[in-house]
Amino acid sequence: QVQLVEFGGGLVQAGGSLRLSCVVSGRTFRTYTMAWFRQAPGKEREFVAAISAISTTYYVDSVKGRFTISRDNTKKTAYLQMNTLKPEDTAVYYCATRSKGYYTGSGAANYDYWGQGTQVTVSS
16 A cells, blocks of 8 residues: 655745645655645645656646645655745645556546645635
8 A cells, every 4th residue: 555644734924935745655656646636625626736757747827836846756755845825725735646657637536545635824
């Protein structure tokens, strides 16, 4: 079983920055596609960003230029650097992965394993 643990969420003022981390168990992290999703209360889970095994990145339009997804294969960790945060970024952020290294789409069904989520709250 692949397990994912997210951390780094918290409370930040609008315009501030936060970095989320996702530590993944498994022997072949370098071949996994990693992604971040978020879900606000009463709203559908939304794709935020993904990174393939060769570090091609994908972002939802609303975070382009503000968020950066990255990975460290030695640490088996994916990151989401969030800059210029806005109140509308407030949500529970979830790390997800699939056991293939290439990106197949932004839908949640593309991903096999999920973390427990970490809360990000942006105050105005």
